Amino acid sequence: MPKARGVPGAQGGLAGALNASLKSNGGIWFGWSGQEAEQFTGSINYVRSDEGVTTATIDLEHQDVEEYYNGYANSTLWPLLHYRIDLTKYEREFAKGYERVNERFAQSVLPLVEPDDQVWVHDYHLLPLGERLRSHGLNNKIGFFLHTPWPPTNLFVSLPYHERLVRSMLHYDLLGFQCDAWLDSFLHYCWKELGATVDYDTGAITFEGRTTIARAYPIGIDFEFFTAKGNTGEARQAQQRLLSSTRHRAAMIGVDRLDYSKGLPERMEGIARFFDRYPEKARDLVFIQIAPPSREDIGSYQDIRATLEQKAGQINGARSDVDVVPIRYVNRGYSQEELYGFYRGSRIGLVTPLRDGMNLVAKEYVAAQDPDDPGVLILSRFAGAAQQLDCDGEGALLINPHSADDISHNIHIALEMPLAERKARFDKMITSVREENVQRWAENFIGDLASTGS
The missing domain is CATH 3.40.50.2000 (Glycogen Phosphorylase B;)
Incomplete structure (x- = not known):
C-alpha cells in the first residue's frame, strides 16, 4: 500500500x-x-x-x-x-x-x-x-x-x-x-x-x-494503547492519590484545554447551581477541573482563564469548610497514565463543550472505567461524540451546556444512579469506544x- x-x-x-x-x-x-x-x-x-x-x-x-x-x-x-x-x-x-x-x-x-x-x-x-x-x-x-x-x-x-x-x-x-x-x-x-x-x-x-x-x-481513540496505561504503576498511583485525597467523597472530573469552546464558565455555573440546590452535597461530591493553558498570546484565552479562576474561587468561597473544598481547579497538564488513573477514580465524567468536533476526553473517560463499578458520563449534545455515545438514550447523559439547570439536574441524576443502570450504560458506550477506534x-x-x- x-x-x-x-x-x-x-x-x-x-x-x-x-x-x-x-x-x-x-x-x-x-x-x-x-x-x-x-x-x-x-x-x-x-x-x-x-x-x-x-x-x-x-x-x-x-x-x-x-x-x-x-x-x-x-x-x-x-x-x-x-x-x-x-x-x-x-x-x-x-x-x-x-x-x-x-x-x-x-x-x-x-x-x-x-x-x-x-x-x-x-x-x-x-x-x-x-x-x-x-x-x-x-x-x-x-x-x-x-x-x-x-x-x-x-x-x-x-x-x-x-x-x-x-x-x-x-x-x-x-x-x-x-x-x-x-x-x-x-x-x-x-x-x-x-x-x-x-x-x-x-x-x-x-x-x-x-x-x-x-x-x-x-x-x-487508540483503545488498546490507552487501556494498557491502566496497567502502569503511574496510573494506579494517580487513581489512589485521587481516591485518598477526596476522603470518600465522589469525584467528578473535567479535562479540557483552556479554551472558550469548552464551555468551562458555563460548566462552573451549572456546578454552582447544583451546590445551591443541594448544599449538603458539598460533603458528598468534589469537582476536579484540569485545564492546561493554550494559546496564551491571544487575548480571548487570557480572558477565559481569568473568568474561570474567578468562578472557581466564588464557588469555593461560598461552599468551603475547614475540611471541605468543593472545587479543585488545576491549571496544568498530566501524562496519559495519570489521566487514566484520574478517570478511573472518578464517579462522574463532565464533558460539556459549547461546540466540539468530536471530544476524545469523553471516549477516554469511558475506556478507563472499571466494568464492575463504572462511572457516569455527562456529555454535551453539541460535541461530535454525542452521536456515538448517546446510544439511543442508554449511554451518556446528554445535556445542554448553556443551561446551568440542565447541568445541575444531570449531576444529581449521575450521583444517585444505581449500579445496575451505570453498568448498563457503560456496556453500551464501551462497545462503541472499543470498535470505533x-x-x-x-x-x-x-x-x-x-x-x-x-
Missing part, C-alpha cells in the same frame, strides 16, 4: 490520533516545527521516532506565526468554526498570511511526495493546501480531514471571501468531517452558496467539472481516498 503523507495542523488529540495512524500505515508527518526563524528558508528538519514515524518540519518567520497561526487560524477560523462570530477577528493581513504560509507548506512538502503516495491533510490551519498542491501539478490522491465543527451556512458567510476558501477545499478528492451534523452544514453551504450539485446520499459534490466526496468519519477511522478514510477519482 502506498504511504500516507500526513500534513497535520495542530496538536492535542489530533497528534495522538495521527501518530497511531502513521505507526500502522507508515509515511511522513509533515508540518510546522513550532519554532520561529529570522527568515523563511523552507529547509526541512527530519526526525525519525522510535515507532518508525518520520517527522519532517519547517520553521516559520515571526510574521508568519502572528498572521497565520495566532491570526487567521486561531483568531478568525477557530472561533468562527465554533459558532463564536462575536470573537472572530476579520483582518486582511491575517488572511494574506494564511495564504502565504499555505503556499510555503505546499512548496516545501512537494519534493517529499512520491508518485504513488496519498496525501492526507489535517485541520483548519491548512484548508487551501490541496488547491495549492494542485496548482503546482500534483495529481496524487489528496484527502482532507476537519477536526473541528463546520458551522451553519448563515454563520460561515460572515467570513470575507468565504466562497474562495470553500472553492479551494473542493480540490481535494475526499473531505472528512467528524459527524453528520458538520457534514450536513458543509453540503448545505456548497449547494446554497456555490450552486454545486450535491448528492446527500453519497456525499458527492460536483462543481466546475470536478467531483469531491464528503463524508463523516468519527475519530476514535482510531485504527478503524484511519482505515476507513485511507481506503475511501484510494477509491476516489483524482
Whole structure:
C-alpha cells in the first residue's frame, strides 16, 4: 500500500490520533516545527521516532506565526468554526498570511511526495493546501480531514471571501468531517452558496467539472494503547492519590484545554447551581477541573482563564469548610497514565463543550472505567461524540451546556444512579469506544481516498 503523507495542523488529540495512524500505515508527518526563524528558508528538519514515524518540519518567520497561526487560524477560523462570530477577528493581513504560509507548506512538502503516495491533510490551519498542491501539478490522491465543527451556512458567510476558501477545499478528492451534523452544514453551504450539485446520499459534490466526496468519519481513540496505561504503576498511583485525597467523597472530573469552546464558565455555573440546590452535597461530591493553558498570546484565552479562576474561587468561597473544598481547579497538564488513573477514580465524567468536533476526553473517560463499578458520563449534545455515545438514550447523559439547570439536574441524576443502570450504560458506550477506534477511522478514510477519482 502506498504511504500516507500526513500534513497535520495542530496538536492535542489530533497528534495522538495521527501518530497511531502513521505507526500502522507508515509515511511522513509533515508540518510546522513550532519554532520561529529570522527568515523563511523552507529547509526541512527530519526526525525519525522510535515507532518508525518520520517527522519532517519547517520553521516559520515571526510574521508568519502572528498572521497565520495566532491570526487567521486561531483568531478568525477557530472561533468562527465554533459558532463564536462575536470573537472572530476579520483582518486582511491575517488572511494574506494564511495564504502565504499555505503556499510555503505546499512548496516545501512537494519534493517529499512520491508518485504513488496519498496525501492526507489535517485541520483548519491548512484548508487551501490541496488547491495549492494542485496548482503546482500534483495529481496524487489528496484527502482532507476537519477536526473541528463546520458551522451553519448563515454563520460561515460572515467570513470575507468565504466562497474562495470553500472553492479551494473542493480540490481535494475526499473531505472528512467528524459527524453528520458538520457534514450536513458543509453540503448545505456548497449547494446554497456555490450552486454545486450535491448528492446527500453519497456525499458527492460536483462543481466546475470536478467531483469531491464528503463524508463523516468519527475519530476514535487508540483503545488498546490507552487501556494498557491502566496497567502502569503511574496510573494506579494517580487513581489512589485521587481516591485518598477526596476522603470518600465522589469525584467528578473535567479535562479540557483552556479554551472558550469548552464551555468551562458555563460548566462552573451549572456546578454552582447544583451546590445551591443541594448544599449538603458539598460533603458528598468534589469537582476536579484540569485545564492546561493554550494559546496564551491571544487575548480571548487570557480572558477565559481569568473568568474561570474567578468562578472557581466564588464557588469555593461560598461552599468551603475547614475540611471541605468543593472545587479543585488545576491549571496544568498530566501524562496519559495519570489521566487514566484520574478517570478511573472518578464517579462522574463532565464533558460539556459549547461546540466540539468530536471530544476524545469523553471516549477516554469511558475506556478507563472499571466494568464492575463504572462511572457516569455527562456529555454535551453539541460535541461530535454525542452521536456515538448517546446510544439511543442508554449511554451518556446528554445535556445542554448553556443551561446551568440542565447541568445541575444531570449531576444529581449521575450521583444517585444505581449500579445496575451505570453498568448498563457503560456496556453500551464501551462497545462503541472499543470498535470505533482510531485504527478503524484511519482505515476507513485511507481506503475511501484510494477509491476516489483524482
